[in-house]
Amino acid sequence: MDWKQEIVLCRDVAAIVGPVGGRAATTPASGRLLYDFVLHNRCGRVLELGFAHGNSTCYMAAALDELGGGSILTIDREAARLREPNIIELLAATGLAKYVEPIFAQSSYNWELLGLLERQRDGHTTRPLFDFVFVDGAHTWETDGLAFVLADKLLRPGGWILFDDIHWTIAASKAASGRRPTTVIDPAERVPQVGRVFALLVMQHPNYERFEVHGNWGWARKRRTRQEEALPEQAVSRLYETHS
Numbered sequence: 001m002d003w004k005q006e007i008v009l010c011r012d013v014a015a016i017v018g019p020v021g022g023r024a025a026t027t028p029a030s031g032r033l034l035y036d037f038v039l040h041n042r043c044g045r046v047l048e049l050g051f052a053h054g055n056s057t058c059y060m061a062a063a064l065d066e067l068g069g070g071s072i073l074t075i076d077r078e079a080a081r082l083r084e085p086n087i088i089e090l091l092a093a094t095g096l097a098k099y100v101e102p103i104f105a106q107s108s109y110n111w112e113l114l115g116l117l118e119r120q121r122d123g124h125t126t127r128p129l130f131d132f133v134f135v136d137g138a139h140t141w142e143t144d145g146l147a148f149v150l151a152d153k154l155l156r157p158g159g160w161i162l163f164d165d166i167h168w169t170i171a172a173s174k175a176a177s178g179r180r181p182t183t184v185i186d187p188a189e190r191v192p193q194v195g196r197v198f199a200l201l202v203m204q205h206p207n208y209e210r211f212e213v214h215g216n217w218g219w220a221r222k223r224r225t226r227q228e229e230a231l232p233e234q235a236v237s238r239l240y241e242t243h244s
């Protein structure tokens, strides 16, 4: 399969999903990047947080189709079912449904990840599952800070994590959409919250390296050498023993 042929296949998907969604949806140009990344890094297992209509999901699923297999676990909220078209319809239109498991969460993807962590639990460690995690959901410090902690446990050493919208702020978004309130603006609205997660949690994490920022995207690779280590079982009880 040469690159020229791949482009044609990716364009087939773009022709269907390109007109879907608004400003928040992955564009054909960004979709091509996702497609190439998944294809050329052979990311067989993908976790996506926030799918909306499923644009980004379809581009990544097209890469799995090229690879001849793989799966995407993607999570949004129940309300995403009401989107027109919704991810189920978009996956049917592109013929890529067999690669994707969409979860419509009652609450938040972080609660779905709790369930996944419980299933992957192995004593004091978690069996990692994914080669690539794409975070494009809440865009808030509180939700996505925790999402990184949880996704990190499920990301294989050597795997990559990508954050969309690292420069995005609630204030600028409201201004752009004409929804800026005339009342006092919460200072948190001026903070690029995903950017803070990336700079303070991901880039300072000892297990991450190869940080790259391109436009609104922040990439990081989980180090290959270090596996998660089990906590010493007696650490807390010994602490209390020594203080009794």
Ligand SMILES: C[S@@+](CC[C@H](N)C(=O)[O-])C[C@H]1O[C@@H](n2cnc3c(N)ncnc32)[C@H](O)[C@@H]1O
Binding pocket: 021, 024, 025, 026, 049, 050, 051, 052, 053, 054, 055, 056, 057, 075, 076, 077, 080, 105, 107, 108, 109, 110, 136, 137, 138, 139, 143
């Ligand atoms: C920017 S859109 C995703 C766009 C999609 N990745 C694409 O590029 O086509 C963000 C999505 O995240 C979802 N979302 C936000 N917070 C969430 C949460 N805590 N749990 C689940 N989904 C969430 C929203 O419902 C929305 O559909």
